Amino acid sequence: MxxxxxxxxxxxxxxxxxxxxxxxxxxxxxxxxxxxxxFRGFEKLVEGRPFHEMPSLTARICGICPVSHLIASAKACDALMAVKIPETAAKLRQVLNLSQILQSHALSFFHLSSPDLVLGMDSDPAKRNIFGVAAEMPDLAKDGIWLRQYGQETIALLAGKRIHPAWVVPGGVSAPLTEDRRDAILAKIPEATKRVRRTLDWYKEVFGQFDAEIRTFANFPSLFMGLVTDNGELEMYDGKLRFIDATGRIVADKIEPEKFGDYIEEAVEPDSYLKSPYYKALGYPDGIYRVGPLARLNLIDRVGTPLADEEWSEFRMLERGASLSSFQYHYARLIEMLFCVEKIEKLLNSPDILSDHVRAKADPNSLEGIGVSEAPRGTLMHHYKIDRQGMMVWANLIIATGHNNLAMNKxxxxxxxxxxxxxxxxxxxxxxxxxxxxxxxxxxxxxxxxxxxxxxxxxxxxxxxxxxxxxxxx
Amino acid sequence: MSYLNDQPAGILVLGYGNPLCTDDAVGWHVVEALEGRLPDGSTATFHQLTPEWAEPISAARHVIFVDAAVDGVPGEVHCFPIAAAAGRPGSHETTPDGLLSMAGDLFGRCPPAHMVTIAGDSFEISESLTPAVAAAVPLAVAQIYELIEQLNIAETPPMA
Structure with a gap:
């Protein structure tokens, strides 16, 4: 039976x-x-609302990832307005997105997953939490708390508040960055770098103890998808879509984000509210692919910042092709945290970062708009259609966790x-x-x-x- | 209040809850009513208690948590001391006693603390308090102000 x-x-x-x-x-x-x-059904809920409300509305989908939705939604709205936003606004949005990725990765690694790594998979479940980590490895717990604080504080310094900030708007951002706030963020960069590197060193020492988990935690061939820059570097805000296979071979490249529908379709299963996107050319369910930190580090040609590039070189030694074990999402997450810190520093040192030209204004000029960016968990897609009055008539959101649904099941x-x-x-x-x-x-x-x-x-x-x-x- | 502000607070009053869920927002209302009556950086409002608050808590002379209570007669205000205890963290939230514990364990100091609760009537989706709970806000504010005066700590620097 x-x-x-x-x-x-x-x-x-x-x-x-x-x-x-x-x-x-x-x-x-x-x-x-x-x-x-x-179930929430946000895509239906927004129908009939003015398009310019979409960033604020969709940010309410989640208290953890509001910034990610703000970014992708604002990009979709930029497309509806058919505007090129000011360079400074694009950089400020990038800093905000990187801060969000940093704080979210810290939450994931330190608060949610480090209990398994520090205390062991078979440890007492009553102690297998952040309090247990604090008791066993207080410095690691403090690093996690500090790094998440730093990401959240950077979001607050840029956008006014940590959760549901309204600073990202269609056409750019609503206010320029001030010198004192930029300097406050930059002042903490060395400390952030030190804490991420210390955690990376610790992780590289201990992950070998989890051999059975590495071999069995979603360790199978699949495609990987993410955004890359024109020269193949890690990209969290703009860029083009790339798919690679398990060997690391590029399957599709330089895909304009608004063409994602040519490559991805969504299937629905009766036992879950989570849709199952798949790579069209391979059909359902064979078109399984993964997104997020592991996918991003598998498909790039290099990271694009010095310290993260050093770590990435070591990461790429794990396997000959793509790293297939999802256990190594943890490793990839830490390298991305290092990238975020380095990239924030680079962007904030741009000569024009304090410019007051941060917003383009226009009425809608297109009836359809798509915004794609990288969220902490992977590629985020907002696709909108409006009527001639600028009211929403249709929305489709494809979220990182959805992209990973087939892989999580497997x-x-x-x-x-x-x-x-x-x-x-x-x-x-x-x-x-x-x-x-x-x-x-x-x-x-x-x-x-x-x-x-x-x-x-x-x-x-x-x-x-x-x-x-x-x-x-x- | 800035998480990264190196200036420690004398008193720290933390109001938390979901401001979109009717009376769950009462902690926000109470703390916002206190703003301007306490030194800058003494108050904060947020959705959930997270481990990131352990550090500012450890630097405070005394902490007052303000939250809605699910049980009790709507509008009923209670103020009582609380102590550190091993918390039961969820995916991204913890408890006042757990945070106090973490402040002591990680940052070397667990300050004395009080909990102020206001019993809610409704936790459905709304941005307005129910009448009974709205009427209790000034009562809770008065109790907190009285407590602070009794403790005489609002301007007092924290212990070393």
């Missing part, structure tokens, strides 16, 4: 979800599914097959099934455009649907 395990809710991620694992007659894992159980299956045996869920097994999801750092509020908190449930079911075991968390 077949059996099913349910993990509900999944913990230490952003959002509500559950995992269902089906066992065959011999007690081996037969299939596994990651279900996102929250990863859950892989790790469950390796670690789950029998009809009872042991704590270490449960945590590893959750931890593979955590490597992707999914944001389920964003990906379903949903409202609320995000815990998880795991169910273990027999082939005839009988519930054998169930675990709730969060």
């Amino acid at each position: 077949n059996k099913t395990i349910t993990i509900d809710p999944v913990t230490r991620i952003e959002g509500h979800s559950k995992i269902t694992i089906h066992l065959d007659d011999t007690g081996r894992v037969d299939s596994a599914r990651f279900h996102v159980t929250q 990863g859950v299956y892989q790790v469950a097959r390796y670690f789950i045996h029998g009809e009872k869920i042991q704590e270490g097994m449960l945590n590893r099934v959750e931890a593979v999801i955590r490597t992707f750092d999914p944001c389920l509020s964003c990906s379903t455009h949903a409202f609320g908190q995000m815990p998880l449930r795991v169910e273990l079911r027999s082939p005839d649907g009988e519930l054998l075991d169930e675990v709730h968390q969060g």
